[in-house]
Amino acid sequence: MAQPKKKPIFIKKGGSQRSRPAIKRWNIKTLLIGDGGVGKTSLVERFVSASFDVDYKITIGVNVMNKMVVLSETENVNLVINDVAGQPRFESMRSTFYLGAQAVLAVFDLTRKQSLDNLVYVWLPELMSSNPPKPNFPQMQILLIANKSDLEDLRSISDEEILEAIEEMKKKFPQSIFMGPLETSAKDNIAVDEAFVDIARQYVMRLKEKMSK
Template identity: 40%
Template sequence: MESHDHLFKVLIIGDTRVGKTSLVHRYVHEKFFKCYKNTVGVDFALKALTWSDTETVRLQLWDIAGQERFTSMTRIYYKGASGCVLMFDVTSTSSFHSCQKWKEDLDSKVLQVDGNRVPCILLANKCDLSPWQVSKEDVETFSKTSGFIAWMETSVKDNRNIAESMRILAENMMANQSAFGTPENQGTSFKLSSPVTAKVANGDPCCSTMRNLVE
């Protein structure tokens, strides 16, 4: 049977120290570290998912720096994105309030081929910590009014809802690809009901700092 690859660029955005880099390492390498250096510009990693017997979904994860001095570069970083993860820290009110700015910036700079916004999922990270400084009701309201496909409580430390949230995003991107047509270098069919088997591409870590790799 002919095999098909589907490649999607996925942005990971949000304020600094909300857990973006930890999310990427947990999801791609199945590892968690307590300490990370702040991302400079953008880092990237590749996650390969076995979508069906004949299809592989490859997620190119772009970990965007959360520091204010890098936000002027987001138009370049966002180019060609198919989906997005927006994260905040449930113990930080300011990181939640900043999500409005991040979402508006995303929606103003990248659109799908039909002119609609790219699918974006909102992650309330560090849900293992207490007390929350943000109410779930406020998160629910913000998610609905801002056009997110969903929001989920996550804990990168405890590996809670990481694969599940990425699965939801991947399903939305696959559905959009089917609806809008498929580029020649990607597959032409998909099955949303197929189980996902997660694998690290080539079995090797693939995160590296990007400075000159953006077009």
């Protein structure tokens, strides 16, 4: 009579091992908008590569860079960062870069009042007309960035003027969620990581709320 085959015995070494939790990865298309020279590219380079270039470089069309943000042990966010050209001569091509944007850093220069006004009356209207709300996604997150805080002696915008601009944005674009203002300095690395991480965290929170309904 044939003997039944014995099943092999596997011995685990080193004691019990806990399985690692699955990691959820979110992809968020993030825009930086604002006038030329406000420091959008410097903010991106400081965040992505921890560098700062004192020489001004004009962005042609759009620069796209990626950075992974770790929210927790089980959640990562891949920020697809679109640094949009600020010069008026690129206005005709900008609308194509706005499509699908989920989070926006609206950047102005604390030493140039016109750069704040242009966010209200040029950049945000342009963005909203090219990227209408989507029913299955959260409202667009817009974080107002007051850049070049290191140039305190040259500051030409008061806190009251910034708050007035935010109220005007909220009235003109009630379909979006405005955050900030957050003062940053790409040169001195002040609140740069905070800006990108905060908008990623807030968007994921609202996305999960939307999905749970």
